Amino acid sequence: QVMLVESGGGSVQPGGSLMLSCAVSGYSDSRYCVGWFRQAPGKEREGVAAIDRDGSTSYADSVKGRFTISKDNAKNTLYLQMNSLKPDDTAMYYCASDLWVEAGLTVTEYMYWGQGTQVTVSS
Numbered sequence: 001q002v003m004l005v006e007s008g009g010g011s012v013q014p015g016g017s018l019m020l021s022c023a024v025s026g027y028s029d030s031r032y033c034v035g036w037f038r039q040a041p042g043k044e045r046e047g048v049a050a051i052d053r054d055g056s057t058s059y060a061d062s063v064k065g066r067f068t069i070s071k072d073n074a075k076n077t078l079y080l081q082m083n084s085l086k087p088d089d090t091a092m093y094y095c096a097s098d099l100w101v102e103a104g105l106t107v108t109e110y111m112y113w114g115q116g117t118q119v120t121v122s123s
Contacts, residue, residue: 001026002024002025002026002027002097002111002112003024003025003026003096003112004022004023004024004025004096004097004112004113004114005021005022005114005115005119006020006021006093006094006095006114006115006116006117007020007021007022007023008021008117009093009117009118009119010118010119010120011120011121011122012085012119012120012121013121013122014085014086014087014121014122015084015085016085016121017081017082017084017085018045018082018085018119019079019080019081019082019095020036020079020080020082020093020095020117020119021036021077021078021079022034022036022059022077022078022079022080022095023076023077024051024076024077024078024095024097025076027076027097027099029055029073030073030076031099031123032053032096032097032099033050033051033052033053033096033097033098033099033100033101033104033109033110034050034051034071034078034095034096034097035047035048035049035050035051035069035095035096035097035101035104035110036048036049036069036078036080036093036094036095036096037045037084037093037094037095037096037107038089038091038092038093038094038119039092039094039116040090040091040092043091045094045107046060046105046107047060047078047084047104047105047106047107048060048063048067048069048080048093048105049063049067049068049069049076049105050069050101050104050105051069051070051078051104052101052104053099053100055071057069058104058105060079060105062088062091063082063089065072066082066083066084067080067081067082067083068080068081068083068084069120070082078095080093080095082119085121086121087121087122088121089119089121089123090119090120090121091118091119092116092117092118092119093116093118093119094113094114094116094117095113095114095117096110096112096113096114097110097111097112098110098111098112
């Protein structure tokens, strides 16, 4: 059974940084797709960043140049380094995974989800 557990959320001032982690278990090898998504109150869940089976990354336009997604295959852990945070980045952040994903930032492409970790950016 595939399980994902996020950690690293918290409160930070605008311009600050946070790194989220997501421990992934249940896959037989490291060739799976993973992504970070977020959902703010009253808004739909949206894709933030993703890594496909071959290690290629994709980002939402709103986070390009500020967020970096990475994956440590030895530790089966996904990371999201978030820099230059803005109040609009405030949301619950989720990691998600599936074996095959056609469009990495599409919510409906992913079967397995973590429970989420809250990120709040406020002065």
